[in-house]
Amino acid sequence: MAEDILKIFDIAPSQSGVSTGQHWLAAHGEAITSVSPVDNKEIATVKTATREDYDQVVAVAQEAFKVWRTWPAPKRGEVVRQIGEALRANKEHLGKLVSYEMGKSLQEGYGEVQEMIDICDLAVGLSRQLHGLTMHSERPGHRMYEQWHPLGITAIISAFNFPVAVWSWNSMLAWVCGNVCIWKPSEKTPVTALACQHIVAKVFAANHVPEGVCCLITGGRDAGEWMAHDKRIPLVSATGSTRMGKAVGAAVGERLGRSLLELGGNNAIIISADADLDMSLIGAVFGAVGTAGQRCTSTRRLIIHESVYDSFVAKLAKAYAQLRIGNPLDQHNHVGPLIDKAAVNAYLDSIEQIKQQGGSFVVEGGVLSGPGYESGCYVKPCIAAVENTYDIVQHETFAPILYVMKYQTLDQAIAMQNDVPQGLSSAIMTLNLREAEQFLSNAGSDCGIANVNIGTSGAEIGGAFGGEKETGGGRESGSDAWKAYMRRQTNTINYSTSLPLAQGIKFDF
Numbered sequence: 001m002a003e004d005i006l007k008i009f010d011i012a013p014s015q016s017g018v019s020t021g022q023h024w025l026a027a028h029g030e031a032i033t034s035v036s037p038v039d040n041k042e043i044a045t046v047k048t049a050t051r052e053d054y055d056q057v058v059a060v061a062q063e064a065f066k067v068w069r070t071w072p073a074p075k076r077g078e079v080v081r082q083i084g085e086a087l088r089a090n091k092e093h094l095g096k097l098v099s100y101e102m103g104k105s106l107q108e109g110y111g112e113v114q115e116m117i118d119i120c121d122l123a124v125g126l127s128r129q130l131h132g133l134t135m136h137s138e139r140p141g142h143r144m145y146e147q148w149h150p151l152g153i154t155a156i157i158s159a160f161n162f163p164v165a166v167w168s169w170n171s172m173l174a175w176v177c178g179n180v181c182i183w184k185p186s187e188k189t190p191v192t193a194l195a196c197q198h199i200v201a202k203v204f205a206a207n208h209v210p211e212g213v214c215c216l217i218t219g220g221r222d223a224g225e226w227m228a229h230d231k232r233i234p235l236v237s238a239t240g241s242t243r244m245g246k247a248v249g250a251a252v253g254e255r256l257g258r259s260l261l262e263l264g265g266n267n268a269i270i271i272s273a274d275a276d277l278d279m280s281l282i283g284a285v286f287g288a289v290g291t292a293g294q295r296c297t298s299t300r301r302l303i304i305h306e307s308v309y310d311s312f313v314a315k316l317a318k319a320y321a322q323l324r325i326g327n328p329l330d331q332h333n334h335v336g337p338l339i340d341k342a343a344v345n346a347y348l349d350s351i352e353q354i355k356q357q358g359g360s361f362v363v364e365g366g367v368l369s370g371p372g373y374e375s376g377c378y379v380k381p382c383i384a385a386v387e388n389t390y391d392i393v394q395h396e397t398f399a400p401i402l403y404v405m406k407y408q409t410l411d412q413a414i415a416m417q418n419d420v421p422q423g424l425s426s427a428i429m430t431l432n433l434r435e436a437e438q439f440l441s442n443a444g445s446d447c448g449i450a451n452v453n454i455g456t457s458g459a460e461i462g463g464a465f466g467g468e469k470e471t472g473g474g475r476e477s478g479s480d481a482w483k484a485y486m487r488r489q490t491n492t493i494n495y496s497t498s499l500p501l502a503q504g505i506k507f508d509f
Contacts, residue, residue: 001100001329002036002043008093009195017046017190017218018053020060021211022201027053029219034191037103037337038327040375046190048219054226057215061153061180062232064212069150069178076176077127082203083172084120087113094164094195096329101189102163103337103377104291105328116168118461119477123172126482130177141496148486150178151258155227157238157248160339161294161398163189164196166262169465169476170237170485175213177485182215182233184223188339193218224248231255235485238262239296242396242422242470249472260484261472262465264396265424267447267456268301268417270439272410272430273308276453277315280429283455284402285319289335289381290457293400294343296471297425297449297457300396301388303413306406313362313404316383320363323381326372337377338399347379347399350392354401359386362404388416396422410435418446424467425449425456448475 006013016027029048036043049057068076087094091113099109135144154174158166163185171181185193197216204214217223224244227236228251237260238248245263252259269287271280287299304312328336338344344367351365365382372378381400386393393403407413417426426447428439436452438444448467449459459465464479466472475481501507 001096002041005093005097005100006044009097009198011044011191011194011198014045015047015194017194017216018049018057019197019201019216020057021209021214022205023211025053025056027218029053032187032190032218034101034189036100037339037375037377038100038329043101044191044194046194046218049217049223051226054217054223057182057217058153058230058232060212061182061215064210065150065152065180067210068180068213071178073127073130073176073178076178077124079203079207079209080120080127080172080176081124082207083200084117084124086199086203087117087120090199091117094192094199097195098163098192099328099336101191102160103328103339104294105333105336106331108291109328112162112165115165115461119168119172122461122478123176126173127176130482130486137492139494139500139502141494141498143493143495144490146488146490148177148483149489151234151485151487152179153233153235154179154181154485155230155233155236156181156183157224157227157236157240158183158185159239160186160188161291161296162239163192166239166476167193167196171214173482174485177482179235179485180213180215182217182227184217184219184227187218187220190218225251228252229255231257234258235260237474237476242472245472258484260474260476262296262474262476263470263472264422265296265298265467265471266300266394266396266420266422267297267425268303269299269426269456270407270413270417270428270430271302271304271308271312272428272432272435273305274432274435275308275429276431277308277312279453280312281315281319283427283429284316287455287457288402289323289400292335292338292379293381294339294398295457297459299456300401300403301393302402302404303388303407303416304404305413306408309406313383316404317363320381320383325368325378325380335381335400337375338379339377341376343398344377344379346397347401350397350399350401351382353392354384354386354390357386357390357392359384359390361385365401388419394420410438414439414444421470422467423447423469424471425451425459427451427454427456429453
């Protein structure tokens with residue numbers, strides 16, 4: 001399968017991972033091999049960038065920005081529209097590659113490419129709506145207004161769990177705003193990045209887009225550190241762990257640059273006594289096991305009213321018994337593998353910590369073996385009865401481990417929901433209007449995303465995506481998230497015959 005997909009996207013089994021758009025540069029760093037967690041087979045080997053390679057890319061991007069920013073925004077939007085059409089044409093093949101390289105189910109692979117298409121559509125409309133404001137001046141014969149200008153280079157550091165969608169959230173908006181982009185994908189999923197670069201390069205070449213508007217740097221932690229410390233890059237958008245985000249934020253902040261951080265989540269669903277339990281079951285199970293628990297919005301905790309706790313946990317256990325775990329390219333399977341053996345070890349370590357800290361298992365976990373599980377990356381989704389105060393519950397484990405706990409009052413449930421360091425996504429399942437409104441009030445959920453009667457995962461493009469506290473505070477995708485990629489400028493024009501000063505100040509001579 002890997003060979004067929006590589007041919008479709010013109011990817012060599014061994015090639016450079018450094019590109020300035022339409023051209024691939026020689027890469028002089030170490031080679032990394034992408035291995036599928038599905039079957040443990042090698043997909044391709046990618047040569048990474050050295051510091052010298054990186055500096056060459058940044059120099060090209062700087063020159064490209066001087067030209068790209070002068071293109072009218074609707075013209076830039078037209079290029080993005082064509083990217084969306086190219087993604088539609090390649091949805092099946094790119095979705096399969098995402099599924100095979102990352103390990104998420106094929107439906108989720110297709111869904112990730114659909115997210116890319118959706119953000120293209122949003123960005124095209126945005127290209128004609130980069131609105132500023134007009135303000136009344138206190139001085140006669142003066143006009144005030146504000147406008148938005150592109151920043152320059154946007155560096156994008158993406159994670160393995162959404163190997164292409166999160167890049168597109170950033171790049172499509174950055175491009176219509178007039179920025180150029182340098183993308184450092186996860187070293188665990190470099191081949192999907194190569195495929196995207198090939199797709200975009202063809203569209204850019206057909207539209208005579210300057211070389212350097214869409215750049216790719218493949219590498220490890222060092223490449224991310226170069227970006228974070230580089231004064232030539234005004235904005236660094238980084239998705240990943242809280243630990244990584246703190247390092248990026250500190251480095252960028254030290255040079256007074258901007259960072260857009262999308263970090264860890266520890267997301268909870270409150271199951272009210274007034275919930276539709278069948279609906280709640282669907283949201284909870286998909287949220288917990290979708291992408292094998294490797295979404296930043298995955299449901300980690302269920303806070304269940306004591307009156308429905310036993311019946312709902314029994315429903316959960318029955319649903320988990322029906323889960324099909326296996327090759328994600330088989331659409332009959334619900335759960336695919338974890339990304340690699342390190343993720344499996346983290347999963348096993350968390351299970352051990354749950355036991356040590358006093359938790360008990362409603363549904364036991366474990367690593368699967370035998371035919372179809374040869375990669376060693378397939379694990380059983382498990383459910384543990386715990387207290388919210390356990391140290392392990394306060395941390396995010398990127399695996400299908402679901403914690404269940406009881407509550408008595410809604411105030412108590414909301415306090416439990418908020419009593420973790422992270423603040424990305426949250427939800428309440430209830431048919432009680434008062435409970436729903438309290439959850440959404442300023443005394444309710446402290447997360448960037450708060451839902452009623454849907455789960456914690458599956459955000460739509462139209463809304464701003466991001467979270468608070470140790471989730472980083474960044475916002476991507478819809479609403480007015482585009483402003484993160486631009487600088488605001490206030491303008492005052494004097495069309496009178498005198499020069500009055502503001503605040504009535506006199507300065508005569």
